[in-house]
Amino acid sequence: MEITNVMEYEPIAKQKLPKMVFDYYASGAEDQWTLQENRNAFSRILFRPRILIDVSKIDMTTTVLGFKISMPIMIAPTAMQKMAHPEGEYATARAASAASTIMTLSSWATSSVEEVASTGPGIRFFQLYVYKDRNVVAQLVRRAERAGFKAIALTVDTPRLGRREADIKNRFTLPPFLTLKNFEGLDLGKMDGSDDSGLASYVAGQIDRSLSWKDVKWLQTITTLPILVKGVLTAEDARLSIQAGAAGIIVSNHGARQLDYVPATIMALEEVVKAAQGRVPVFLDGGVRRGTDVFKALALGASGIFIGRPVVFSLAAEGEVGVRKVLQMLRDEFELTMALSGCRSLKEITRDHIVADWDIPR
Numbered sequence: 001m002e003i004t005n006v007m008e009y010e011p012i013a014k015q016k017l018p019k020m021v022f023d024y025y026a027s028g029a030e031d032q033w034t035l036q037e038n039r040n041a042f043s044r045i046l047f048r049p050r051i052l053i054d055v056s057k058i059d060m061t062t063t064v065l066g067f068k069i070s071m072p073i074m075i076a077p078t079a080m081q082k083m084a085h086p087e088g089e090y091a092t093a094r095a096a097s098a099a100s101t102i103m104t105l106s107s108w109a110t111s112s113v114e115e116v117a118s119t120g121p122g123i124r125f126f127q128l129y130v131y132k133d134r135n136v137v138a139q140l141v142r143r144a145e146r147a148g149f150k151a152i153a154l155t156v157d158t159p160r161l162g163r164r165e166a167d168i169k170n171r172f173t174l175p176p177f178l179t180l181k182n183f184e185g186l187d188l189g190k191m192d193g194s195d196d197s198g199l200a201s202y203v204a205g206q207i208d209r210s211l212s213w214k215d216v217k218w219l220q221t222i223t224t225l226p227i228l229v230k231g232v233l234t235a236e237d238a239r240l241s242i243q244a245g246a247a248g249i250i251v252s253n254h255g256a257r258q259l260d261y262v263p264a265t266i267m268a269l270e271e272v273v274k275a276a277q278g279r280v281p282v283f284l285d286g287g288v289r290r291g292t293d294v295f296k297a298l299a300l301g302a303s304g305i306f307i308g309r310p311v312v313f314s315l316a317a318e319g320e321v322g323v324r325k326v327l328q329m330l331r332d333e334f335e336l337t338m339a340l341s342g343c344r345s346l347k348e349i350t351r352d353h354i355v356a357d358w359d360i361p362r
């Protein structure tokens, strides 16, 4: 059967993957209210398309932290991709470079920063979880720098792991033939089985719950790479991120896997954009599955978006080819959305091209 949109990979992945793995990829926290809301909220935004504009040429290129990419669609960090496909993060890295876009590698990847770098050229960011042992963090950041990663996405919404009930029921743990490759030599590459989610126990044991704004400053003393604060949902924290020296902000609720009943990211975006006042770029992830979603995020002020689950599901279904197709389908849909709403370049996408149900009636 021909795949015509990125959502079609999810049921295929469900069929192919062991239940424990699929559930880990698919789940949100607790009632999964935010998980649904991340998708539903996009349907509360409608277009105000402009007509009779020459759209015979559409330019989707953009610049992120000074790096030119082909489109404002990038890859979010998702952990343990070799559970989806034997080529895991290698496949994702190759698909991202083929599409001339950015891949973010998770701290908890099943391939190391060096291994991913060895797949060939490409612009890559490294997602950082801050461990209690700061020597581990400093070493890892240095390795990412040396391997040519261009920015650090500092995840700030995970002092503890959200309660993902399927993972608890399944006693989720990393399969024994895989390791968290970045931590292999540091004796932190394995996840013990436990009577909880194995990942929740790992986080409770290793991740620094005391992480605070001063640590964002500390991070800047150990690296010259720009830092994106990933997990901002309020204007207050947008301002604090900028004060703390962030080079950019990612509006994210971790794919609804952390605190349930936070708003959909597309609902939180505009307040963050306003607070940032153009001082740093604001990005969004969470529930982006259509080119129209990408357009809506840009109309609300995002400089680009990241996708999470579509990557692991397409990886499970078809490996690198699948991830390539996901990027291509979103690209094609986004280009069509631009054409049909009368925008020829990203800078022509404005707030007036959409109307949200929270807007005052005109």
Ligand code: FNR
Pocket (backbone or CB within 6 Å): 024, 025, 026, 038, 076, 077, 078, 079, 106, 107, 108, 127, 155, 230, 252, 253, 254, 255, 256, 257, 285, 286, 287, 288, 306, 307, 308, 309, 310, 312
């Ligand atoms: C994630 N996410 C995530 N974030 C992070 O900072 N480090 C990580 O290791 C992971 N791992 C991870 C695994 C899986 C299976 C998922 C689904 C998500 C969150 C991710 O970066 C991103 O915020 C969301 O996935 C975006 O939402 P969508 O596109 O999945 O709806």
